[in-house]
Amino acid sequence: MIKIIGDYHTHTIYSHGKGTIEENVKAAIKKGLKEIVISDHGPGHMFFGVNLKKLKKMRKEIDALNEKYKDKIKIYLGVEANIISADGDIDVSEEELKLLDKLLVGFHNGAKPKSIKDFYTLFIKNKMAKFNSKLKEECRRINTQALIKAINKYKIDIITHPGAKVDIDTRELAKAAAKRGTALEINSSHRFLTLEYVKIAMEEGVMFSIDSDAHRPEDVGNVEWALNIAKQANLPPTRIINAEK
Numbered sequence: 001m002i003k004i005i006g007d008y009h010t011h012t013i014y015s016h017g018k019g020t021i022e023e024n025v026k027a028a029i030k031k032g033l034k035e036i037v038i039s040d041h042g043p044g045h046m047f048f049g050v051n052l053k054k055l056k057k058m059r060k061e062i063d064a065l066n067e068k069y070k071d072k073i074k075i076y077l078g079v080e081a082n083i084i085s086a087d088g089d090i091d092v093s094e095e096e097l098k099l100l101d102k103l104l105v106g107f108h109n110g111a112k113p114k115s116i117k118d119f120y121t122l123f124i125k126n127k128m129a130k131f132n133s134k135l136k137e138e139c140r141r142i143n144t145q146a147l148i149k150a151i152n153k154y155k156i157d158i159i160t161h162p163g164a165k166v167d168i169d170t171r172e173l174a175k176a177a178a179k180r181g182t183a184l185e186i187n188s189s190h191r192f193l194t195l196e197y198v199k200i201a202m203e204e205g206v207m208f209s210i211d212s213d214a215h216r217p218e219d220v221g222n223v224e225w226a227l228n229i230a231k232q233a234n235l236p237p238t239r240i241i242n243a244e245k
Contacts, residue, residue, distance in 0.1 A: 002210075002230055006035030006242040007221050008158060009080065009104060009185065009211035014058060015040035015048040019217035021061055025075055027214075031221035035074045035242065037102050038062065042081035044091025044112045050079065052096055059099045078102035080160055082111035085118040086142055088149025097154075104185075105150055106160035107143070122146065126166050136167065144169040148176040156182045158209045158241075164192035174204035181207070183241050186226040189213035198233040209241050 010024050011017030019027075021038050028036040038058065043049040050058070055077075062077045069075070077100055081090040090105055091112070097103065113119040121142060129136040143166040147159060159177060162168055162184055170193070177184055184206055186193050190213060193201065198208070210227055214220045230240065237243040 002237050003244040005244050007212050008037040008209050009039050010214045014050050017215045023217040024220050027217040027220040029072050037076045037078040039078035039080045039104050042079050042091040044082045045110050046112050047110050055099050076101035080104045082108050083146050085114040086121045086146050088146050102157045104158045104160050105156050107165040140167045144172050151176050151180050151182050158183045158185050160185050161187040161190040161192045164190035170197045170200045174201035174206040178204050178206040183207040183209040185209045187213050188223045188226040195229050207241050
């Protein structure tokens with residue numbers, strides 16, 4: 001029996017979500033959750049990123065809401081940072097990292113790359129790889145190494161929807177994540193990790209996070225798809241960071 005006690009991946013009006021932080025919090029309480037992470041997109045997202053000014057405002061808002069709802073739920077400020085280079089750089093500065101409780105990282109098509117070379121390597125090549133099997137293998141290796149380098153550079157709590165935006169080597173990613181205490185997400189919205197990927201990752205001893213990736217308050221805590229994948233894989237609650245142990 002797996003009981004999810006927190007949703008660690010939710011978006012608000014600060015990026016491209018439809019609800020406020022408090023509306024997400026109220027929805028989580030209604031679903032019986034004990035924890036929630038507000039994880040809007042990193043500053044480098046060209047359309048929906050949260051800058052330092054927004055993060056400071058969010059920090060104050062969350063601190064106030066934690067006091068207001070202290071007997072009902074714990075609220076964390078996070079960011080879903082973007083991979084912006086093949087060397088594993090992310091779009092969150094040291095100053096911004098200091099404001100956060102949780103750091104989530106993933107690939108997103110809307111992220112501004114660090115350089116023209118990175119734009120070609122991470123974005124153009126991945127698009128071209130859909131039509132070239134040899135290039136697909138090269139991109140799979142580059143994508144995986146970018147994530148592994150990020151895991152080794154930063155204290156990342158969760159890699160979001162690995163495999164959803166770009167192809168990855170699940171086993172190699174899981175090995176690196178397990179060493180650093182980084183969880184791989186089973187995302188109910190993007191529907192990654194798949195059952196096949198979860199089974200492979202499990203063999204490497206990595207931890208997992210089961211999340212909604214909610215963009216509306218009513219979707220907070222909606223993790224049925226991801227929970228079903230975990231059950232099919234016989235994933236024990238002790239391997240899920242937001243499950244009751």
